[in-house]
Every structure is written in C-alpha cells, then in structure tokens.
Amino acid sequence: MERAIGNLATAMRLYVEAHMRFALLFQDDPEEAINNLDMAFETKLEAFHRLYDVSKSLLDYHQHADTALIIALRNAIHHRDHPLFRSALARVYLDDGVERWQGAAFLVAHHPSLHRLPVTVRHLIRIDDLDARLNPDLASPYRDLLNETKAILRFKLIDESLKISNIRQRGARDRYPDDQIYLDVMPVVMSAVCRAFKAMKAADVAFKGFDAETYEHPFTEQIDVDLSRVTFKSLRPEDLPLYH
Template identity: 50%
Template sequence: MNSLVRSVATKRTGEKKDMATMNIAAAEAAMSRLANAMRRYGEAYFAYQSLVKVDREEAIENLDRAFEHKLETFHTLYDVSKSDVDFFAHADTALLIALRNALHHADHPLFRSLLSELWLTDDPQRLLGAKFLLARHSVASDGHLAMTHYIKLDDIYARLDPSSTSPYRDSSLRREKAMSRFELLETGMAFGVVGDEARRGRYPANQVYLDMMPVFVSAVSRTFIALEALGIAFRGFDAETYRIPFTRELRVDLQSVEIRILTMSAMQLLIGPQFLILSEAVRCGEL
C-alpha cells in the first residue's frame, strides 16, 4: 500500500480503500488538469529550440510559466485529496507543495530557473569561465527523462531552512514543524551529498543547481499510485496517457544523484541558449 494514503481516514474494503472525506469527482478533475498541464509543459519544452532562435525571452518564459502551472495544478490536486493522502509524508511531494507556495506568494526573488539566470539576467558575458554544478536525481526505471528544470539549491535553504538568516525565509510554520519538514527534505533528497560535492569543488552557492524535473516525476508518480489505490479514475485522454508511465514505469531514486558540470566558455556564450541544459552539461558521475 502506498504510504501516502492516510490509514486513519480509510478502512479496508477488499483490495481498495473507502474515502471518508475526499470528493471523488473533484479529485478526478484535478488529476485530469494536472495531466493536461504536464502535456502542455512537454509541448513548450519541445517547441523551445525553434522558438529560442527567434525570441529567447519568450522561449524561456514559456518554459518557466508552464512549469509553474504544473506546480499549481499539483497543488490543486493536493487541496482536494489531502484528507486521504498525506503529501507531507515524503520529501518529493512536500517539496513541490513548498515550492508552489513560495512561487505563489512571490514575496522574494528566489527560484529563478537556470535558463533564466544565464540568459535573461544582465549580460551573459559576465559569466565567461564560470562553472555550474548541476545535481539531478537518478531515474531508476528504464524510462528516460529528457526534460529539466534547474533551480538553485541555496534558494531551497534560504526559503525552507528554519536556521537560515535569509530575509526570504518562510515563517508560516512553527519552528519545530518547519525543522521537521526541512529535515525530511534534506535527508529524503540527499541534499547533503550535493553540498559536500559543491564544497569539494569550491563552487559558490549561487552556482549549485538542483533539477526539479526528477523530483516532480517522483512526486506525481507517488501521488498517482496513492490515488489509484483509493479508486480514483484517470479520466480524459491526458490522464489516461500518463497513467501507466507514472504508476507502473517511471521511478526516481532520490538517494542517488547525478552530477553534471556546465561551463560558460566562449563557445557556449556564442551558441547561446539554443540547446537545453542537459545536452550542454558534461556528466561527471553519481554520488
């Protein structure tokens, strides 16, 4: 049984669980909207390389807004199913909720994507010679995950670490609860080993990035499995299309981290943002 399902809110009925409070129709509609947002993000992602040649700002902004829309629709699914599904039992689902809330409130400059930081902030020439450490959780299944969305690891600490002195720290939770949440994130996604690698390579904090795409895939997979166990139907073309990959095939190992290095060489600056991050960075191994 998926550990997201709240045992206190359900009872055994054969092989399924009866939901005490969840509105089934609302949950099915929210799952369908999330699947639609996922498809639309994929369309924006694969349209990127042709659009960026014409308008780099629009191409990058399209991707960033599409990713934020995925977070919003995931949060909607959380809203309608949280009575029976514990989204704070695991690091991946908890981080998506926290990241969505941070972006929703927009009272800080955090969580800009790497593409935006490299190509839409000031003059990219300032980055000549800079190296970026890019951390990405390993896909443990046979499926290949081509898409990426990198954010600064330090922004997660600045926003969610209760011991942070950042003026942008989230103060909505009591310190004890905030600390429990952050410890879940830090250990559940092996942030410590990424930090150790960054210190060994003497990378500045603002040049260490985490790919949110495997985290997103892991969280959605976990949630879809939990909802399927509760008898929630995958309604609509998009939801049905994603049902098998996300409940049977895609698995992410949140304790295994791949490291890539992106170097802003003169050639990279000349090429510009025509290629997506994963194809530009050099893979250096796993931690």
C-alpha cells in the first residue's frame, strides 16, 4: 500500500506539472499540450486504481459516489472500447476543430470546495457520456456490462450523491444540447483521493517518499469538496484553454 500511495502522489504531481506547462505549450503546439494533459489525467486514474486494488480491505470504494465514479471512469478509459470520455479540450480542438463550435456555449458544472484551497485544475467530461456508460436504463451500446443490479445501484449512488440529475435539469432548463453539458470531474477526483488517503492514514499506512509526504497533509487535513452542491458556468469553446 505504501508504494501505491507514493505512485498516486507522484502521478498527482506530474499532472500539476503538466497543467502548469499547458498554457505556454498550447500557444505553440495545442495538440501536444492537450495530449500531455489528458495523458497525465489518465495516469492519475491508473494510479488511483492501483491503490484501490491493494486497499479494498480498508475502504469500500463502491459505497461512495466519488470513489465509485473514479473507478468506473478509469475502467472505461482503460479499456477504451467506445468513443466516450474524450476531454472537452480534445473534442473541441483535436476532433472537431474550434471553428465548428463558433457561437456555441457549454454549460459546465463544478462541485465547490469547502476550504481556503479552491480547486483550480479542470477536466471536463460530457454528462451524456456518463449516462451512456453508467445508466443501465438507456441500453447504450457503450454501457458498462456490470451485473444489472449492481449497475442500477451504482448509477443511483453516483446520480444522487453527486447531483448529476440537477446538472441535467439545469441544462434542459437553459436549453443546452446534451453534447454541450459538461461535468468538471476534477473536484470528484480530489474528493476520492481525500477519502482514500484518510482511510490509509487511519489504518496507520505510512506515507513514504517526498511526493507522498507532500500530499499527505493537504489531502487528509485541508481539502474538502462539497459533493452535495454544484455550481454552474457558461463557457465559450474558445475559452476552454483559459479555463484549464
């Protein structure tokens, strides 16, 4: 478990470094900047999953919406047998071209923090991607082929605890097309890491190494995300690079 904690902490540091380099690199090479950032995000998901693999006895990850969603998201991206969960940056700038979205606006939902350390890094995924993968009632060809009873319980937990239905309702009320409604999943990731690190600390698992020691205190004592609330922002596609 100590090694898994260290690997996750290092992946978190590498993501922050990719984020810090993003704006400058985007000016010269948008494709490299976006791919670097998205790959760093996927690396963080993989590291979280490794910690999950070795610490199931200390935390029931599937009983909490934040950890359950991050594991489901990792599995979906890891297997990649579908077109889902491309980041907003990749979809707009690499797949479609920002010109296609001229005059459009995205609705971005974000879970706020409860502490003096705001979540300033972003990773936007479409709500309809989330539904296509996790909602068994939709019978999507891209759905996760989990046991139906478990799939229903997981979807209900995530939908209700993370207020995803509120996001859909706001999007419908403000007349956003389904493919223009996004969730910033980074606060959920941070909440999941906090939950896992607190469980490790409570079990007296050591945080060894520079990265693990650096992230131990903020993610066990300082950071607190309010998953019961969502805030909303209308964002033009051309402003996406400034939002990250």
